[in-house]
Amino acid sequence: MLLIEQKARQALKIAGRAYLMETGRILTSGLARNLLEDDVLSKAFLGAGATKG
Structure with a gap:
């Protein structure tokens, strides 16, 4: 199944x-x-200084 979602963290939790x-x-x-732990995700979608969670 292909899932396209703007809420990257939520999508990764079920994928x-x-x-x-x-x-x-x-x-x-x-x-x-x-x-979920990759810096590329944080920089691309959450901003460079985003916190995990």
């Missing part, structure tokens, strides 16, 4: 695998639980 895309390009991919 097994994920591809992080921005302007049509894949920035990173991998296991969803690993991407």
